[in-house]
Amino acid sequence: MKDKLKNIFLLVLFIGFVCYLVGSGVWDLVNKKDLVTIKVDQAYEILEVEQSINGLIPLGKDHYYLAGDSATGEAVIMRAAKSWYQKNFTQEGALKSGDGLTVTALAKRCDFDVARELENRVAQVEGISLLMSPDYCMALSFRFFAIAKILIVVLGVVGAFMVYRIAKSDHEVSPVWKKTILLIAIMWLILLLIVLTRQ
Numbered sequence: 001m002k003d004k005l006k007n008i009f010l011l012v013l014f015i016g017f018v019c020y021l022v023g024s025g026v027w028d029l030v031n032k033k034d035l036v037t038i039k040v041d042q043a044y045e046i047l048e049v050e051q052s053i054n055g056l057i058p059l060g061k062d063h064y065y066l067a068g069d070s071a072t073g074e075a076v077i078m079r080a081a082k083s084w085y086q087k088n089f090t091q092e093g094a095l096k097s098g099d100g101l102t103v104t105a106l107a108k109r110c111d112f113d114v115a116r117e118l119e120n121r122v123a124q125v126e127g128i129s130l131l132m133s134p135d136y137c138m139a140l141s142f143r144f145f146a147i148a149k150i151l152i153v154v155l156g157v158v159g160a161f162m163v164y165r166i167a168k169s170d171h172e173v174s175p176v177w178k179k180t181i182l183l184i185a186i187m188w189l190i191l192l193l194i195v196l197t198r199q
Contacts, residue, residue: 008101012178013064015026015054018153021149021150021152021153021195022149022153023148024146024149025145025146025147025148025149026146026150028142028143028145028146028149029143029147030148031106034106034107035058035104035105035106035107036076036104036105036106036107036110036131036132036138037102037103037104038068038069038074038102038103038138039069039100039101039103040067040069040075040076040095040100040101040103040129041068041069041070041071041095041099041100041101042067042068042070042089042093042094042095042135043065043066043068043078043085043088043089043093044065044066044089044093045063045064045065045085046064046065046118046121046122047063047064047117047118047121048063048064048067048175049061049062049064049114049198052197055078055151060133060180061082062079062114063079063080063081063082063085064077064078064079064089064137065077065078065079065080066078066121066122066128067086067103068128068134069100072129073127073128073129074128074129074131075128075129075130075131076130076131076137076138077108077110077122077130077134077136077137077138077139078103078105078134078137078138078140079108079110079120079138079139079141080140081138081140081141084140085125088101103140105138105139105140105142106138106139106141106142107132107136107137107138108136108137108138108139108142109136110131110134110135110136110137113132113177115135116163118134118137119134119135122134145194145195148191148194149195150190151187151191152188154190155184155187155188155191156188158184159181159184159185159188162177162180162181162184163181166181167170175198
């Protein structure tokens with residue numbers, strides 16, 4: 001009886017996790033209400049956060065920028081790749097070309113500790129008016145993370161189906177199938193780690 005209840009509990013958790021991945025991924029792709037558009041002509045990095053698993057396995061870094069319009073003083077916090085910043089801004093924070101860069105991204109709530117640190121650093125900057133609370137930032141890569149969530153489910157289903165077919169087959173597994181399953185497993189694990197730690 002205990003084993004049966006345990007299996008039911010695990011099944012419910014699994015279904016809930018799958019629904020979360022698909023639901024939140026699709027919602028981020030269709031969510032127009034939380035899309036923010038701002039024209040900026042200056043930006044500089046105010047926080048860099050290194051992501052890792054238990055402090056041992058590095059998963060990359062998140063970069064947070066304070067970007068704004070010098071004419072109006074309106075500003076937002078953006079989470080974006082370092083390559084995005086280097087492409088559009090000089091080391092001093094000035095726009096490389098044009099009179100303004102129009103950015104549209106999804107407003108996402110920051111991790112609690114990150115939000116508190118961002119709030120402390122933004123409070124030291126004078127002459128700006130934040131368009132939203134420091135608890136939120138414009139996530140420029142929101143589409144990537146939304147698609148990654150959906151891909152986790154798709155790859156999981158495909159991988160499970162392939163393993164099931166192999167288990168039911170009486171034939172020897174070809175090297176191509178083994179490599180394909182291994183590749184799917186690696187991609188699935190990488191996407192899962194990225195989504196769980198850096199969304």
